[in-house]
Amino acid sequence: MEPLLVTDFAKALFGSILSWIGNNELFVGFVLGLFGNIWVSNVLQFPRSRLLQYLNWLAHPVRTIGSIVFPSFWQSRAVVKRIFTAWEREDISLYSSQWSDDAIQVTGFQGEPIVRGAILDNFKKKMGLYEGNRTSILIVTNFERLPNGEVLLFIFYQSRLVRKSDRMPVIEEANEIYRIAKKDKRWVVTHNFDHFKGVEK
Secondary structure, three states: HHHHOOOOOHHHHHHHHHHHHOEEEEHHHHHHHHHHHHHHHHOOOOOHHHHHHHHHHHHHHHHHHHHOOOHHHHHHHHHHHHHHHHHOOOOOOHHOOOOEEEEEEEOOOOOOOHHHHHHHHHHHHHHHHHEEEEEEEEEEEEEEOOOOOOEEEEEEEEEEEEOOOOOOEEEEEEEEEEEEEOOOEEEEEEEEEEEOOOOOO
16 A cells, blocks of 8 residues: 555645646746746857747747736737837838827937827838848836736847948847737737837937
8 A cells, every 4th residue: 555655645746736837837937938048048058049939939838828818918019029020021011000199109218209100200211221120039028017908018129130331230129118008909009118229210
């Protein structure tokens, strides 16, 4: 009987561990992703951009569950992702559709607020100066759900562009804050604070 009791205890313990992991999948996924990022990047010297692509692929089950449990987070994240996709494709239609009609953007701590028309003009201006925009890093660093149902999404990104004037590559990286709201059954950006550390748009 003793080996059987040990086996039953081991099964019960293993089942409890699996149950806890299942109930805390988002937390477990975050911890594994964090330690995996540190270990692979520093020990194996694996390119960070490729690592993030693999972690993003591994996180698909988490995204699926999260989209049901936290729809406002995943919907708002999808809006920001489409904005960066629009930069890469130079797609003004896709870009403009992510902003509300009364959207406001501020660039830098000393920047003046600009409205939707100027936001789109800046997009066109940058497309005239740069090409080959590729975003290698796009990370959500924080998320807040406001009492009125709107969402604050804090992100960090790094993009590589090429200047049309001299064909020189340029690295752009920044922290941004997006305020995203659901209007007419669509999630759109209402406010954006863009703090550049690299190229100015």
